[in-house]
Amino acid sequence: MRTIAEINDKISRQCAVAWTVEELKARVIEVGVTQAAREVDIIATGTFEPMESSGAIINLGHTDPPIKIRQCWMDGVLAYSGFGAVDLYLGATQVAEEAEESRAWGGGYVIENLIAGKPVHLRALGQATDCYPRTAFETTITRDSINQFYLFNPRNVYQNFVVGVNGGDRPLFTYLGPLQPRFGNAVYSNPGAISPLMNDPDLQLVGIGSRIFLGGGIGYVAWEGTQHFPLQKRLANRTPIGPAATLALIGDAKQMSPQWVRGCYFKNYGPSLMLGVGIPLPVLNEAVVAHSAVLDQDLVAPIVDFSIPRRVRPTFGLISYAKLKSGRITLEGKSVRVAPLASLYLSRQVAQTLKDWILAGKFLLSEAVAPLPCDRAFLPQDLGGSQLTMD
Incomplete structure (x- = not known):
């Protein structure tokens, strides 16, 4: 038609x-x-x-001197930093690591606040290398002060x-x-x-x-x-x-x-x-x-x-x-x-x-x-061989 x-x-x-x-x-x-x-x-x-199963890819831009981030927290929520020097992935279900009363706070809220244009506190630790000598960085970021900011949701x-x-x-x-x-x-x-x-x-x-x-x-x-x-x-x-x-x-x-x-x-x-x-x-x-x-x-x-x-x-x-x-x-x-x-x-x-x-x-x-594939089976992760005892 x-x-x-x-x-x-x-x-x-x-x-x-x-x-x-x-x-x-x-x-x-x-x-x-x-x-x-x-x-x-x-x-x-x-x-x-x-x-x-959602989250955000964020590129901060380079500091001076540069930093190769290997640990990073955004409003107390750990973001994954194991790829580019200043690339981060913030998962929606990541829980805040701060005080116990903050347990109702997590990645989804940080993503919402960034989208809303609100300031987000960022603290980062770096791995010192010849091209990335800085080992720590702390700042406040917003949606407009970072480069790429896009949702990439696996499921x-x-x-x-x-x-x-x-x-x-x-x-x-x-x-x-x-x-x-x-x-x-x-x-x-x-x-x-x-x-x-x-x-x-x-x-x-x-x-x-x-x-x-x-x-x-x-x-x-x-x-x-x-x-x-x-x-x-x-x-x-x-x-x-x-x-x-x-x-x-x-x-x-x-x-x-x-x-x-x-x-x-x-x-x-x-x-x-x-x-x-x-x-x-x-x-x-x-x-x-x-x-x-x-x-x-x-x-x-x-x-x-x-x-x-x-x-x-x-x-x-x-x-x-x-x-x-x-x-x-x-x-x-x-x-x-x-x-x-x-x-x-x-x-x-x-x-x-x-x-x-x-x-x-x-x-x-x-x-x-x-x-989209129409032939995908769903594979579980069952224990094979000898059973393991979980304490």
């Missing part, structure tokens, strides 16, 4: 038709897939959720995830947040039918080089994400029944906004980063609309008991996102309250913002330079 070049021409002339993914789903119910596919050019999807935008519950007798503090004992609550992470990759189940539209909304700026799909598992079992509609595809993302943090990049902290687990990601789906043919018409009642996630401290935990079967979003599920005869980890409201706002950019001619689509 269309090519990306044709769609971009319409965007440039501000005559493209863009809908949010929820508008698309509603229109399909009204007029069907075929008619909806004739009417729309781009489907805007979005999510806003914790994405802990974002899970295609699907799990529902966490706790069948044990004590509270558990997890990457899904607190799970109350004896199935006191349940938490799900993925936003379901509005989630970007749920609407492109076989990764036909999203590939390496795809332009996206990232943190309020322009970003790109850099590679497959870590733990990318497209071979996950799937329903007849091709959506996965658990964690599946992931994306590695990159984007200029100097363009971003703290509205869409926020530090967060999970009690007794650690810091992380709430991140807004929007992915445009070009309507190249009718099949794109058919996949994007999927509803929450047609998507499922596994209910996993986190009280079993093993890599493979027992599950209580699959449950639809429609039931999850109702706010209560039934588990072993008990009514259990449910909450999303993703912000459904802000996920919708990401999609709406991306749609607005497209309609204003400010966001063009990009052709992928290579497809």
